[in-house]
Amino acid sequence: MKKIFTLLTAALMMLIVFNARAQDSQNDGDAPAKLKSYFGIFGGQSRALSDFKSTDYSNTKAGFAKNGVVLGIDGAYYFYKHFAIGFTVSKQDQGNLTYNDDQIISQGYTNDFKADGSTVTADKRYRSYNVLLGPQYTFVYHHLRFDLRASAGAIKNTATPSVAVDITGVPAQTGTFTQQSSKGTAFAYGGSVDVRFDMGSGWDLLLKGNYIKSDGPTISTTGRTSNLGRIVTKQPMTEGQIVFGLVKEF
Template structure:
C-alpha cells in the first residue's frame, strides 16, 4: 500500500511539473515568426472610383487577398520582416456601361478580367507582447506587379451591332505599405492572427490598344499608355508559427 501511495504521489508530481513547464513555455516570448493568411481586399481611392469622366478610375470591386510573411526581432521589440501579398479584385462592369452613351432601347453587356496585384515588401516592425496576446505594427516598402484587366463591351446602336475591346497590360512600380496584426498564442509555437494592411503603388501601363467593331467595319487605335493608382486595404486572418526562444529556462 505504501509503495502504491508513493507511486501515485510521484506520478502526480511529475504531471504537475510537466503542466508547469508547458504553461511557462507556452507564455515564453518568441523572437521570430512565419505566417500565412487570407481575407478580403477592399479597393480605395481612385482604384475603387467608378466615375465615367475620370480616365484614371480603375472601377475595382471587392476581392480576395492572400499573404505570407516572416520576421525576426533583432533589438528588443523591433525587428525586420518581409511580406508577400496577392490581391485579386473584380471590375465593376456596370460602371463601364455608365461611361457609354446609348439610348434606353439599346442593349449592351460588359465583361472584364480581374485586377491582379502582387507585392513583395520588407521593412521594420514592432511587436508588443501582452500575455498570450501580442500586437505587431509594420511599415514596409518594396515592389509591386499589377495586371490591368482586359475589358470588352458589346451591344447595338439601333440596328447596328457594335463591340469595343481594350487589351490589358502588366506594370511594376515602387510600393509602400503598412499595417497591424493581433496575435493570440495557442501553444508552444503557434498563434492565430488577425491582420489589417494598406498598400499603394502608382503604375504606368503601356501598349494598350482598343479595337472597335461597327458591323463589318473594324478599327484599331494606336498603342497608348495609362497611369493608374492602386491602393487597397486587406482584412485577413491566418496562423503563425513561432520560433527563436531567447531564454531557455529548461
C-alpha cells in the same frame, strides 16, 4: 495618402520611444520573454479604396475595382529586442468590370465623341501579387503581441481589365480601340497593424490589417484614331486588407 503614411511612420516612432522607456523602467524580474521570429499564412478580404474603386468615368484614375479575396504569407525576423524586419507576400483578386460599369463607360464615350452610340466590352480581372518588406516593432501584453510595421516593395500585376470600345457615327474614330490589360510592376508602400494571440507551443493566431498604395502599372491603348474621351495611362492602386492567419514561432 503620402501624408497618411508619414503620420503612421511618426506615430510608430513615438510609440517605440515610449515603449522603450517603459521597458527601461522595468525591474529585471519583470522583463518580458525574448521575442521569437515567426512565419505564417493568412487569408481574408482585399478592399479597393480611393480612386481604385471609383466608378467615375471622368476620373482617369478611376479603376472600377471590386473587393476580393487575398491569400498570402507573413513573417518577421527579430534582430534586436522588439525590433524586427517583417515581410508580406500576397496574392489578391480585385474583380472585373460589371455590366453597370460597362454602361457608365459607354455613356461617357458616347457623350465625349458626340456619337450615335458606343459599345463597351470588358474582359479579364485585376489580379496581382504584393511583395512588401519593412521595419517592425512589437508590443507585448500577456499572451498578446501587437505588431506595427511600415513597408515598401512592389505590386506585380498578372492582369488588369481590358476595355474594348466601338464608337458608331464618328468618322474620326474608325474601328474598335482597346485599353489593354497590363502585366506591369510598380513600386508600392504602406503599413500594417496586427495582433497575435499566443496559443502556446510556439503557435499564434493572427488578425492583421494591411494598407497598400501604388501609382500602379502603365496602361496602353491601341486602335485609337482620335484622342477624344477617357484615356488611361496609369492605374493607381490602393488596397485595404483584413486577414486572419496562423503563425509559427521559431
